Amino acid sequence: xxxxxxxxxxxxxxxxxxxxxxxxxxxxxxxxxxxxxxxxxxxxxxxxxxxxxxxxxxxxxxxxxxxxxxxxxxxxxxxxxxxxxxxxxxxxxxxxxxxxxxxxxxxxxxxxxxxxxxxxxxxxxxxxxxxxxxxxxxxxxxxxxxxxxxxxxxxxxxxxxxxxxxxxxxxxxxxxxxxxxxxxxxxxxxxxxxxxxxxxxxxxxxxxxxxxxxxxxxxxxxxxxxxxxxxxxxxxxxxxxxxxxxxxxxxxxxxxxxxxxxxxxxxxxxxxxxxxxxxxxxxxxxxxxxxxxxxxxxxxxxxxxxxxxxxxxxxxxxxxxxxxxxxxxxxxxxxxxxxxxxxxxxxxxxxxxxxxxxxxxxxxxxxxxxxxxxxxxxxxxxxxxxxxxxxxxxxxxxxxxxxx
Amino acid sequence: xxxxxxxxxxxxxxxxxxxxxxxxxxxxxxxxxxxxxxxxxxxxxxxxxxxxxxxxxxxxxxxxxxxxxxxxxxxxxxxxxxxxxxxxxxxxxxxxxxxxxxxxxxxxxxxxxxxxxxxxxxxxxxxxxxxxxxxxxxxxxxxxxxxxxxxxxxxxxxxxxxxxxxxxxxxxxxxxxxxxxxxxxxxxxxxxxxxxxxxxxxxxxxxxxxxxxxxxxxx
Numbered sequence: 001x002x003x004x005x006x007x008x009x010x011x012x013x014x015x016x017x018x019x020x021x022x023x024x025x026x027x028x029x030x031x032x033x034x035x036x037x038x039x040x041x042x043x044x045x046x047x048x049x050x051x052x053x054x055x056x057x058x059x060x061x062x063x064x065x066x067x068x069x070x071x072x073x074x075x076x077x078x079x080x081x082x083x084x085x086x087x088x089x090x091x092x093x094x095x096x097x098x099x100x101x102x103x104x105x106x107x108x109x110x111x112x113x114x115x116x117x118x119x120x121x122x123x124x125x126x127x128x129x130x131x132x133x134x135x136x137x138x139x140x141x142x143x144x145x146x147x148x149x150x151x152x153x154x155x156x157x158x159x160x161x162x163x164x165x166x167x168x169x170x171x172x173x174x175x176x177x178x179x180x181x182x183x184x185x186x187x188x189x190x191x192x193x194x195x196x197x198x199x200x201x202x203x204x205x206x207x208x209x210x211x212x213x214x215x216x217x218x219x220x221x222x223x224x225x226x227x228x229x230x231x232x233x234x235x236x237x238x239x240x241x242x243x244x245x246x247x248x249x250x251x252x253x254x255x256x257x258x259x260x261x262x263x264x265x266x267x268x269x270x271x272x273x274x275x276x277x278x279x280x281x282x283x284x285x286x287x288x289x290x291x292x293x294x295x296x297x298x299x300x301x302x303x304x305x306x307x308x309x310x311x312x313x314x315x316x317x318x319x320x321x322x323x324x325x326x327x328x329x330x331x332x333x334x335x336x337x338x339x340x341x342x343x344x345x346x347x348x349x350x351x352x353x354x355x356x357x358x359x360x361x362x363x364x365x366x367x368x369x370x371x372x373x374x375x376x377x378x379x380x381x382x383x384x385x386x387x388x389x390x391x392x393x394x395x396x397x398x399x400x401x402x403x404x
Numbered sequence: 405x406x407x408x409x410x411x412x413x414x415x416x417x418x419x420x421x422x423x424x425x426x427x428x429x430x431x432x433x434x435x436x437x438x439x440x441x442x443x444x445x446x447x448x449x450x451x452x453x454x455x456x457x458x459x460x461x462x463x464x465x466x467x468x469x470x471x472x473x474x475x476x477x478x479x480x481x482x483x484x485x486x487x488x489x490x491x492x493x494x495x496x497x498x499x500x501x502x503x504x505x506x507x508x509x510x511x512x513x514x515x516x517x518x519x520x521x522x523x524x525x526x527x528x529x530x531x532x533x534x535x536x537x538x539x540x541x542x543x544x545x546x547x548x549x550x551x552x553x554x555x556x557x558x559x560x561x562x563x564x565x566x567x568x569x570x571x572x573x574x575x576x577x578x579x580x581x582x583x584x585x586x587x588x589x590x591x592x593x594x595x596x597x598x599x600x601x602x603x604x605x606x607x608x609x610x611x612x613x614x615x616x617x618x619x620x621x622x623x
Contacts, residue, residue, distance in 0.1 A: 209461050212486040213416050216507040220422065223510070240508055290530045290569045292538020293491050328530055328571035332537060335545060343570040391570070 025180045026130055029173075030081045033126035041072050044118040054108040061103050064096045064116045072120075081130045089124035090140050093117050094147045101153025112156050115148075125170040133181075134174030141170035208243065215240035242282065271303035272296060273338055274331045280311055281329060287314060291331040296338055299399060302376055306340060306396055309369045309380070313342040313392050321346020321389065337378070337397045345389040369394070407433045408522040409453040413444035413470075414484070415462050419507070423457065423484075423514070430515050441465025445473045453479055454522045458501070460485035460492055467492055471499035482521040484514070494535045498603040502596065503527025526592045533569035536599065537562070543602070555598040564591045 048061065055061055071092055075085075096117035104113050121144055129137035145163035149155055215236040222233020274291035281287040298306065310329060317327045325346030332339040369392070373380040378396040410432045414420040417439070424434045435451045438444035441464035448456050456479050460467040471481050481501040485493060493504050503526055505517045517527045528536075543554045557565065567577045574588040581588075
């Protein structure tokens with residue numbers, strides 16, 4: 001468990017790096033601020049032009065507009081929000097505001113005039129929000145507001161409203177940026193977790209393959225060398241079987257989700273018969289489970305009963321078929337029914353012995369198998385030949401509507 | 405009879421050595437070895453062995469990609485796998501492999517499988533038979549009416565496949581069905597043939613749909 005610590009923190013670091021200046025969300029916000037700045041510039045030009053006949057220092061207007069235009073063009077060409085840019089832009093706005101006090105004669109100013117920066121000032125607050133969230137945005141708005149309010153030449157009745165609006169924009173936009181940034185971080189973290197899981201799974205497969213291969217090799221060499229080495233080899237073979245069974249049983253129903261689809265409720269009640277039987281056979285030595293590539297889904301009740309019936313069959317094989325008998329469990333999905341065939345290569349029975357055994361009360365297991373399967377509406381049949389083992393076929397209908 | 409030539413591809417050096425030694429000891433001529441997918445393909449193309457014994461999980465290429473890449477050669481492919489990743493085995497068999505043996509099989513079983521593969525006989529484990537059975541059923545279930553016709557197994561082929569899947573050897577199957585061992589083998593080969601054919605048809609269709617024009621491009 002300790003081993004996973006460094007890996008987690010390492011991924012965090014990369015996650016933070018990729019969020020930093022230009023994550024897609026910040027890029028989008030930043031682009032919004034940039035285009036606002038362009039549109040605002042034209043609006044400011046237009047609103048000031050309406051008062052052009054009153055302007056007494058055209059060179060000052062031209063200078064301020066020149067700087068604003070240059071800055072706007074620069075921000076369109078190079079879109080990398082940063083702290084120094086916020087500072088410079090706030091400075092431009094403040095100087096523009098102060099200059100606004102000197103371009104109109106006093107008589108005109110008293111009636112209320114547009115400032116040279118106007119709504120363009122909000123662009124700097126938006127940029128501050130992108131760079132530093134609500135705090136920097138409100139800070140920028142506060143600086144601009146302070147200049148606005150404290151410079152008596154531009155202060156009029158509507159100034160306080162403009163300042164409050166600027167603060168609100170800073171707060172809201174900054175807050176939105178912050179929320180989006182957190183969401184984006186969570187998204188990145190989730191993606192990193194998924195990637196890590198996939199990578200771990202891949203590594204697991206590689207490791208398992210190597211381990212299984214080595215165990216198979218030890219088994220093989222042990223048998224060749226003989227003596228105690230053969231015992232070691234047997235041990236290795238046993239471990240190999242265990243590990244292999246463990247590997248194929250773990251992912252229960254996710255092997256072919258398309259087949260097992262349905263409503264969510266039904267899906268949650270489905271079980272993969274193949275995986276179930278695989279798990280059942282995992283601790284039995286001479287049993288092989290054969291199944292299709294995809295999951296064979298049955299509702300939980302049917303699957304549990306079927307599993308119990310197969311377990312009883314395998315118990316029977318262990319007790320009656322002889323010590324050397326091997327068994328195979330074949331799982332087949334016929335669409336409207338699931339067929340499980342349990343065959344052993346043991347001693348088998350004379351024809352008619354089944355009936356005899358039933359009469360003698362020795363077929364308890366077999367009748368319980370039949371009982372379970374018939375309760376599900378299915379059927380169980382036995383065929384046996386002396387010396388050629390015994391085959392049990394269990395057919396369970398798939399309840400209507402349990403799939404698709 | 406000329407000696408059977410074999411190329412062994414496995415990324416596990418000890419295993420590669422042991423298997424090559426075993427095969428050489430049984431009179432096979434091991435014409436080469438390879439430790440990764442691309443070199444397995446190159447060396448198979450260069451030496452054209454009778455049998456390629458191919459580890460399913462080679463670095464560089466998947467097992468089915470290797471089979472696909474050499475499908476124009478006469479070389480028969482026998483898949484060896486340690487982990488028995490079922491879906492991967494099925495993909496390789498669909499791509500042209502003739503048989504499949506689990507690595508935990510005894511040395512004799514593996515040699516026997518190579519002999520059978522060299523003769524052009526399909527080597528089925530019960531597990532592979534179960535997968536193939538499932539594959540044909542799935543093809544039938546998913547077949548859309550306008551799609552290419554899906555190959556179907558005859559009743560006899562299904563019966564034989566079910567016997568293989570429950571652990572019967574082809575001799576036992578022959579005895580049970582009162583037919584010759586050769587007939588059983590023919591049925592098994594037909595089953596594989598249908599699977600390969602279907603795979604080729606699907607590949608061609610895929611290539612045309614993607615505007616690739618010919619199957620060679622898809623390979």
